[in-house]
Amino acid sequence: MGNTHITFIGAGNMAASLIGGLCKQGIKPEQIRASDPGAQQLQTLQDAYNIKTFSDNCLAIKDADIIVLAVKPQIMRQVCEQLAPAVTAQQLIISIAAGVSSTSLSHWLGVNSIVRCMPNTPALIQQGVSGLYATAQVSAAQQQQAEQLLSAVGLAVWLPEEQLIDAVTAVSGSGPAYFFLLIEAMTQAGIKLGLPAETAALLAKHTAQGASSMACQSPFDAAQLRQQVTSPNGTTAAAIEVFQQGGFTELVDHAVQRAAERSAELAQQLSE
Ligand SMILES: NC(=O)c1ccc[n+]([C@@H]2O[C@H](COP(=O)([O-])OP(=O)(O)OC[C@H]3O[C@@H](n4cnc5c(N)ncnc54)[C@H](OP(=O)(O)O)[C@@H]3O)[C@@H](O)[C@H]2O)c1
Numbered sequence: 001m002g003n004t005h006i007t008f009i010g011a012g013n014m015a016a017s018l019i020g021g022l023c024k025q026g027i028k029p030e031q032i033r034a035s036d037p038g039a040q041q042l043q044t045l046q047d048a049y050n051i052k053t054f055s056d057n058c059l060a061i062k063d064a065d066i067i068v069l070a071v072k073p074q075i076m077r078q079v080c081e082q083l084a085p086a087v088t089a090q091q092l093i094i095s096i097a098a099g100v101s102s103t104s105l106s107h108w109l110g111v112n113s114i115v116r117c118m119p120n121t122p123a124l125i126q127q128g129v130s131g132l133y134a135t136a137q138v139s140a141a142q143q144q145q146a147e148q149l150l151s152a153v154g155l156a157v158w159l160p161e162e163q164l165i166d167a168v169t170a171v172s173g174s175g176p177a178y179f180f181l182l183i184e185a186m187t188q189a190g191i192k193l194g195l196p197a198e199t200a201a202l203l204a205k206h207t208a209q210g211a212s213s214m215a216c217q218s219p220f221d222a223a224q225l226r227q228q229v230t231s232p233n234g235t236t237a238a239a240i241e242v243f244q245q246g247g248f249t250e251l252v253d254h255a256v257q258r259a260a261e262r263s264a265e266l267a268q269q270l271s272e
Pocket residue numbers: 009010011012013014015035036037038041057070071072073075079096097098118119120121122
């Protein structure tokens with residue numbers, strides 16, 4: 001990130017993770033600022049990373065190359081309208097707020113270089129995945145900076161259309177909870193088969209972790225990996241058959257579709 005200066009507006013969980021990830025990548029503390037009304041949040045960040053903190057958002061963005069909007073969606077309008085007189089057209093705006101469109105952000109801030117991102121909760125342990133969309137006014141160099149910034153907390157994937165943010169929200173944004181649900185159900189099933197609760201939970205969690213690592217590292221796709229571990233008439237085949245008979249694939253499709261619809265509905269409410 002060279003000598004890029006980054007200001008975080010909102011110093012909550014997600015900002016703290018991004019700041020932690022950036023510091024791990026070797027960004028110097030003097031390149032990072034954070035602004036938040038909460039003195040405790042700011043003190044924690046100062047103690048951990050020695051960055052400069054502010055309680056005045058407009059003061060915090062002075063001379064910043066990148067402004068990361070990391071406040072809750074419900075207060076985004078108020079925060080942007082307050083920042084508007086201090087923002088310049090050269091500054092790149094990166095918003096991680098769910099459901100707030102680049103059109104709204106641009107309208108409230110009076111600038112057009114905007115990157116919208118949808119990270120997910122594992123970003124808090126630097127293992128997230130984010131979908132990114134850039135408006136036409138964002139330069140190639142700024143796109144690269146946005147990608148580097150989000151890469152501090154996991155994988156960053158570009159989207160060709162802003163509308164696809166709803167699909168990202170449905171697949172990866174809400175996705176960790178789907179896996180937690182599966183871990184929960186597998187744990188309960190293990191307990192029913194006689195395993196001690198703690199053992200069943202460990203087996204389910206670590207199986208999810210191992211399978212996910214294999215899927216991420218392997219040259220084979222998920223369907224091929226599944227076929228490779230499913231011998232005809234074996235135990236895995238018996239379980240997969242029950243899943244398929246119960247309409248597992250259709251159920252997942254339906255759930256993800258519904259999440260995407262809900263994301264669009266919530267975004268609509270925020271723009272009203
Ligand atoms: N956490 C996730 O997994 C996740 C995933 C995807 C997207 N996001 C998005 O990331 C954004 C931040 O989420 P988060 O989980 O980090 O929330 P958070 O922990 O609540 O952080 C938001 C911070 O903004 C502060 N704030 C409130 N008013 C402000 C103002 N006027 N100016 C500056 N800061 C202000 C809050 O202070 P107070 O607490 O004192 O109000 C809080 O410290 C949200 O828009 C969310 O949609 C989060």
